[in-house]
Amino acid sequence: MELLKRKIQEEGKIISEGILKVDSFLNHQIDPLLMQAMGQEFARRFHGDKITKVLTLEASGIAIAIMTALSLQVPLIFAKKRRPSTMNDEAFLGHVHSFTKDEDIDIMVSANFLSPEDRVLIIDDFLATGEAARGMIEIVRQSGASIIGVGIVIEKAFQEGGKSLREEDIRVESLARIAKLEQGRVFFL
Amino acid sequence: MELLKRKIQEEGKIISEGILKVDSFLNHQIDPLLMQAMGQEFARRFHGDKITKVLTLEASGIAIAIMTALSLQVPLIFAKKRRPSTMNDEAFLGHVHSFTKDEDIDIMVSANFLSPEDRVLIIDDFLATGEAARGMIEIVRQSGASIIGVGIVIEKAFQEGGKSLREEDIRVESLARIAKLEQGRVFFL
Numbered sequence: 008m009e010l011l012k013r014k015i016q017e018e019g020k021i022i023s024e025g026i027l028k029v030d031s032f033l034n035h036q037i038d039p040l041l042m043q044a045m046g047q048e049f050a051r052r053f054h055g056d057k058i059t060k061v062l063t064l065e066a067s068g069i070a071i072a073i074m075t076a077l078s079l080q081v082p083l084i085f086a087k088k089r090r091p092s093t094m095n096d097e098a099f100l101g102h103v104h105s106f107t108k109d110e111d112i113d114i115m116v117s118a119n120f121l122s123p124e125d126r127v128l129i130i131d132d133f134l135a136t137g138e139a140a141r142g143m144i145e146i147v148r149q150s151g152a153s154i155i156g157v158g159i160v161i162e163k164a165f166q167e168g169g170k171s172l173r174e175e176d177i178r179v180e181s182l183a184r185i186a187k188l189e190q191g192r193v194f195f196l
Numbered sequence: 197m198e199l200l201k202r203k204i205q206e207e208g209k210i211i212s213e214g215i216l217k218v219d220s221f222l223n224h225q226i227d228p229l230l231m232q233a234m235g236q237e238f239a240r241r242f243h244g245d246k247i248t249k250v251l252t253l254e255a256s257g258i259a260i261a262i263m264t265a266l267s268l269q270v271p272l273i274f275a276k277k278r279r280p281s282t283m284n285d286e287a288f289l290g291h292v293h294s295f296t297k298d299e300d301i302d303i304m305v306s307a308n309f310l311s312p313e314d315r316v317l318i319i320d321d322f323l324a325t326g327e328a329a330r331g332m333i334e335i336v337r338q339s340g341a342s343i344i345g346v347g348i349v350i351e352k353a354f355q356e357g358g359k360s361l362r363e364e365d366i367r368v369e370s371l372a373r374i375a376k377l378e379q380g381r382v383f384f385l
Contacts, residue, residue: 036273036309039266066254066274070262077228084225085255120225 008048008182011160012195014041021188025135025163026107033160034067034132045182046074049130049158052180053079056155058128060084060121062147064103064114064139071160072130079128084121086114086143099149101142106135114142116150123151134159134181137168144177156180164196197237197371200349201384203230210377214324214352215296222349223256223321234371235263238319238347241369242268245344247317249273249310251336253292253303253328260349261319268317273310275303275332288338290331295324303331305339312340323348323370326357333366345369353385 020028032038049071061083063072069085076083086101089112097118104111121127129143140157147154154177162169162181165188172179184196209217221227238260250272252261258274265272275290278301286307293300310316318332329346336343343366351358351370354377361368373385 030306031308032271035276035306036271037262037265039262039272040269042262043266065256066258066276069255069258070272073226073228073231073259073262076226077232080229082221082225083228083259087224087255117219117224119220 008045010041010044011183014038015161015183015185015193019193021191021193025165025188027161027163027185027188027193029161033071037070039070042070042074045071045160046076046078048182049075049128049180050078053128053156053158056128057126058155059125060127060152061130062086062116062121062127062143063130064088064143067133068131068139071132075128075130075158082120084116086116086146088112088114099146101145103138103142105138114146116146118150121147121150121152125150125152126155127152128155129157130159131157132160134162134168134172134179135166137166137172140168140172158182161185197234199230199233200372203227204350204372204374204382208382210380210382214354214377216350216352216374216377216382218350222260226259228259231259231263234260234349235265235267237371238264238317238369239267242317242345242347245317246315247344248314249316249341250319251275251305251310251316251332252319253277253332256322257320257328260321264317264319264347271309273305275305275335277301277303288335290334292327292331294327303335305335307339310336310339310341314339314341315344316341317344318346319348320346321349323351323357323361323368324355326355326361329357329361347371350374 061076098115156178159181186196250265287304345367348370375385
């Protein structure tokens with residue numbers, strides 16, 4: 008998606024060792040018009056796939072995921088990173104290892120909101136090792152719902168997440184795929 | 197806002213001691229069309245106030261806040277609950293005590309995204325004791341920006357947060373104000 012690639016070139020900052028910082032428009036300060044355009048793009052790519060629910064992981068996936076859900080006119084569910092005190096229902100659980108924070112977390116979705124009839128589109132801001140996506144896939148599988156695809160804003164194609172998901176025949180649609188980050192520059196695939 | 201009140205009456209669940217659960221449309225599963233309508237309503241109420249930034253707190257404020265930012269056509273910033281590993285910039289800090297989780301947390305916004313020229317609208321899903329709003333107000337004041345108002349989806353008017361903010365001449369706009377939760381019913385103000 009050209010609009011996104013231009014924004015990454017203009018505002019992205021390469022920090023170190025494969026880390027791209029896009030906190031001026033994607034995951035701290037957020038550009039709502041860009042989110043809307045990207046949500047419309049995901050809806051276009053999954054048009055006709057009869058998506059019934061969009062699923063993301065708190066917190067930085069929510070803005071793009073709600074715009075996608077709005078365009079598809081289906082509910083959004085965001086998986087939570089720990090059990091809130093008001094959540095006593097049965098829940099589907101996934102396991103995620105965060106390499107950036109070096110910690111293991113459980114993520115969960117109340118069993119009230121996913122059922123075997125659902126056709127789920129997973130949305131996230133980044134795909135690198137694929138840990139977050141795998142945690143959400145685990146949740147969808149527990150519920151018996153179908154995984155229709157994974158929509159990603161920025162895929163770090165130099166890490167293994169996208170490749171390994173596609174090898175399992177999971178459809179992954181990324182709006183920008185980064186081949187490498189080198190000498191302070193972003194190279195797209 | 198009648199649409200929201202009807203949704204609360206139909207889908208809200210009273211758990212105990214003043215706790216209203218609205219996780220089927222507001223803070224776990226999210227209704228994007230309702231979020232869009234509420235975002236437009238906040239934009240209408242603050243139309244003419246020259247808002248330059250919307251500020252919320254991760255995670256459950258993000259969906260309504262991005263829709264408000266979209267309607268106002270200004271950036272959204274979400275305050276983070278701890279310092280992410282890629283955030284080495286100077287930051288504005290706020291302090292929040294969560295009564296539901298019984299913990300103290302620091303919230304932060306990078307100093308890159310708020311400046312004295314900004315006119316900030318704070319948006320959140322709930323207002324009860326006012327702790328989250330006060331944490332965000334602390335951040336805005338550190339930055340030197342102006343606090344134009346606070347927009348809340350559901351205000352628990354039987355708790356002190358809204359009253360104490362209004363006593364300090366902070367403009368608080370709540371889309372639904374709950375007077376009491378009693379005998380399994382929701383009474384609006």
